Amino acid sequence: MNQHRPLNIWMQYVNDELPPEERERCEAHLDGCDTCLELYMECIGQMAAGLPALPDSDAFAAAVMQRWTEEQPLAPRAEDDLANQPPERKRRIPWTQSPFFHYAVAAAITLLLMSTGVFQSLMGHPEPGRMSHSASDRAEAYVPFSEILLEKTIGILDSIQPKHERGGTR
CATH class of the missing domain: 1.10.287 (Helix Hairpins)
Incomplete structure (x- = not known):
């Protein structure tokens, strides 16, 4: 039976400091152990708290959305735009x-x-x-x-x- 992994192992897992074999064992253990899943989530929370905060998160989000809309193909934005477009023809088969x-x-x-x-x-x-x-x-x-x-x-x-x-x- 797999034993629970301690908090320091999960912290190493989150920081990608474990060898590949141990990582695979930890991933397999996470599938069936709720206790270790809670420890893993706690490690992620600690790691996120240590990350620097964005100075202006709203401006960053707006810049990401602007770039995303520029790279997406043009699509109608509202139902009224659909009403102004000509109806799509039914594709005929030969x-x-x-x-x-x-x-x-x-x-x-x-x-x-x-x-x-x-x-x-x-x-x-x-x-x-x-x-x-x-x-x-x-x-x-x-x-x-x-x-x-x-x-x-x-x-x-x-x-x-x-x-x-x-x-x-x-």
Whole structure:
């Protein structure tokens, strides 16, 4: 259990005369000991009494406040100043960031994928032209999904590729 620290230790703590390890022990002790906290506060009071007094504390406070207001950004000082200023415009978000745009893009992509048959091939349903009824026809007609996907991807890329690269004029 931590023992109470004497007044002279707290005075050394206040004057920053203790080694770092002892300072840490004193700080940890202050967290849980009200008696030592009172001794610490007494040391602070004694130290404050020994400090020189300001000759004109009101002038000093006014100078500090003046410097502080000079360094602060301009802000309205009263409610009547707010009434004289034009109303602040509501910031608009770009149309590409609106939720409606995102929903519209998602719907368009879904319709595109549905119309190209991607969802049917993902579900494993055979396309109408590839249906067969006998077991021997099924074995011959089976085409792996990766090959179907590759064919569709090549078809899409061929339709996007400019005609002049394929030997056309545009």
